[in-house]
Amino acid sequence: MKLAYFFGEAFANLRRNTLMTLAAMSTVAVSLFLLGSVMLGGAIITQSTGRWEGEVELNVFLRDEITPEQSKELETAISAMPEVQQVIYESKEAAFKEFQEMFKESPALTENVDPTALPASYRIKLHNPNSASAVASRLIGRPGVEDVNYGGESIKRLLKVTGLLKTVSLVFVGLLLAAATVLIANTIKIAVYARRNEIGIMKLVGASNWFIRVPFILEGIAEAIAGTMLAGLVIVTAKLLLLDRLQQSIPFLPLTVGWPTVLQIFGTLLAVGTLIGAIGSGFALRKFLEV
Amino acid sequence: MIRLENVSKVYKDSVVALRDVSCDIQKNEFVFLVGPSGSGKSTFIRLLLKEDEPSEGRIWVAGKDIAQLARWKVPQLRRQVGCVFQDFKLLTNKTVRENVAFALEVIGRPKHVIQARVPEMLELVGLAHKLESRPDELSGGEQQRVSIARAMVNRPPILLADEPTGNLDPATSGDIMKLLLRINESGTTVIMATHDHAIVDQFRKRVVELENGKIVRDQARGVYGMGGPQPIGGGTP
Numbered sequence: 001m002k003l004a005y006f007f008g009e010a011f012a013n014l015r016r017n018t019l020m021t022l023a024a025m026s027t028v029a030v031s032l033f034l035l036g037s038v039m040l041g042g043a044i045i046t047q048s049t050g051r052w053e054g055e056v057e058l059n060v061f062l063r064d065e066i067t068p069e070q071s072k073e074l075e076t077a078i079s080a081m082p083e084v085q086q087v088i089y090e091s092k093e094a095a096f097k098e099f100q101e102m103f104k105e106s107p108a109l110t111e112n113v114d115p116t117a118l119p120a121s122y123r124i125k126l127h128n129p130n131s132a133s134a135v136a137s138r139l140i141g142r143p144g145v146e147d148v149n150y151g152g153e154s155i156k157r158l159l160k161v162t163g164l165l166k167t168v169s170l171v172f173v174g175l176l177l178a179a180a181t182v183l184i185a186n187t188i189k190i191a192v193y194a195r196r197n198e199i200g201i202m203k204l205v206g207a208s209n210w211f212i213r214v215p216f217i218l219e220g221i222a223e224a225i226a227g228t229m230l231a232g233l234v235i236v237t238a239k240l241l242l243l244d245r246l247q248q249s250i251p252f253l254p255l256t257v258g259w260p261t262v263l264q265i266f267g268t269l270l271a272v273g274t275l276i277g278a279i280g281s282g283f284a285l286r287k288f289l290e291v
Numbered sequence: 292m293i294r295l296e297n298v299s300k301v302y303k304d305s306v307v308a309l310r311d312v313s314c315d316i317q318k319n320e321f322v323f324l325v326g327p328s329g330s331g332k333s334t335f336i337r338l339l340l341k342e343d344e345p346s347e348g349r350i351w352v353a354g355k356d357i358a359q360l361a362r363w364k365v366p367q368l369r370r371q372v373g374c375v376f377q378d379f380k381l382l383t384n385k386t387v388r389e390n391v392a393f394a395l396e397v398i399g400r401p402k403h404v405i406q407a408r409v410p411e412m413l414e415l416v417g418l419a420h421k422l423e424s425r426p427d428e429l430s431g432g433e434q435q436r437v438s439i440a441r442a443m444v445n446r447p448p449i450l451l452a453d454e455p456t457g458n459l460d461p462a463t464s465g466d467i468m469k470l471l472l473r474i475n476e477s478g479t480t481v482i483m484a485t486h487d488h489a490i491v492d493q494f495r496k497r498v499v500e501l502e503n504g505k506i507v508r509d510q511a512r513g514v515y516g517m518g519g520p521q522p523i524g525g526g527t528p
Contacts, residue, residue, distance in 0.1 A: 002399060005396065197380070197382060198382055198393075200380065201380055201382065201393065201394075201441075202393075202397045203366075203369070204340075204369060204374050204380070205369065205370070205374075205393075205394040205397060205398060205441070205442075205445065206366040206367065206368070206369035206370035206371075206398050206445075207366060207397035207398055208363070208366045208398075208399075209363065209366070211397060211398075211399065212397075
């Protein structure tokens with residue numbers, strides 16, 4: 001019976017203040033749509049940097065005079081490192097073959113290179129590209145190791161840029177969330193103000209504070225969820241009509257995201273929307289409903 | 292039933308509303324609380340409802356020390372104390388029946404109780420024929436009856452009435468008084484703050500007079516003024 005009362009009151013309020021409800025809903029929709037877009041952008045960035053980062057590998061070039069024992073020992077040592085995901089040996093012959101393959105358009109180059117001039121190497125795939133320099137410094141100077149190459153600077157720069165992008169978008173998201181919360185708090189305040197007589201009487205006859213609060217909190221949550229649905233709908237539409245089509249015409253860039261990511265964003269928006277609905281109305285009620 | 296012990300109330304701007312007030316009100320008593328505007332009558336009532344905290348002293352209502360009462364238990368206190376005001380405080384968008392039912396709904400009483408008690412209570416105050424009217428279709432006296440029905444429908448042991456006849460003509464005021472006396476006779480402790488000399492003098496109940504925040508008189512079967520005519524104050528203090 002209580003539940004029916006709470007929902008009844010909440011929806012009566014929403015209907016009574018149609019205009020305010022619409023205003024709150026649409027502001028939540030706009031801010032959560034922006035939040036969703038930032039998350040979507042973030043997902044695309046993470047996906048592409050993930051792809052680049054995944055391509056990062058460490059090349060350990062070996063001296064020509066390395067003994068098979070030293071080589072064996074080195075391989076064991078590398079595989080034993082916790083950061084290492086996979087290690088592949090590339091012999092001199094394999095290196096030359098790859099070299100030929102890479103420059104097959106310029107035979108002058110491949111013909112003038114001695115097949116034995118290229119060093120043998122270990123190619124290391126890492127779990128996390130951030131550990132590249134640490135692994136490299138441990139390998140440099142080992143017997144039989146000529147040089148270690150991991151494209152150090154460019155990786156660092158790449159990670160810095162993506163890290164900065166993530167931070168900036170997080171700050172942006174934080175600001176938007178605060179704005180949405182304040183807007184919900186405002187609409188709830190108006191709803192409370194419109195019903196101040198009723199609330200005064202409720203307090204007078206001894207309604208418990210939660211009994212008074214719950215309909216308003218439900219109202220805030222309902223507004224937020226409605227706004228979230230709208231925002232989610234726009235984002236799904238954007239994926240279908242914009243990103244997927246763009247991806248079809250530019251296949252080599254990672255421009256779209258899969259349904260699991262979209263669903264995840266939708267779920268997050270819903271959780272965040274519900275939360276700011278509750279927090280916003282909580283804020284609005286704190287001042288008005290003191291005993 | 293109600294006991295104040297050396298209660299003082301000083302507001303933030305160092306306005307003293309009550310000074311060292313002690314008062315004992317027994318179960319089933321009917322007490323007129325009189326005094327000019329600003330004498331502390333309203334503060335007295337606010338303290339009993341824990342709408343305000345006393346600066347000093349202790350207050351017991353219905354056997355409980357209300358200073359010790361946790362905030363979240365204040366609603367429990369208010370369910371023990373019905374309230375009636377000069378301006379009725381009815382919800383204009385609800386019918387008479389809904390106004391009274393509201394008081395039970397919001398404290399979570401089950402539907403069958405509400406459906407049984409509301410018409411019963413409205414019959415008691417003589418409004419059985421106006422169940423579906425709205426407050427603005429009623430006279431002032433009828434509106435005050437609705438507000439009394441709302442205050443009493445939960446059967447509280449105490450009724451506080453703050454200037455209940457303040458907006459009513461003498462004849463209607465008399466009717467409201469008779470209703471309050473009947474409620475008192477059926478076992479409810481009634482405290483009524485008032486300016487109305489005629490009523491106080493006519494009904495001869497216990498009179499507690501406040502002046503500048505002090506009790507200057509506490510008299511069984513008293514009249515409004517000690518002697519001579521008193522100035523008639525305007526509005527609620």
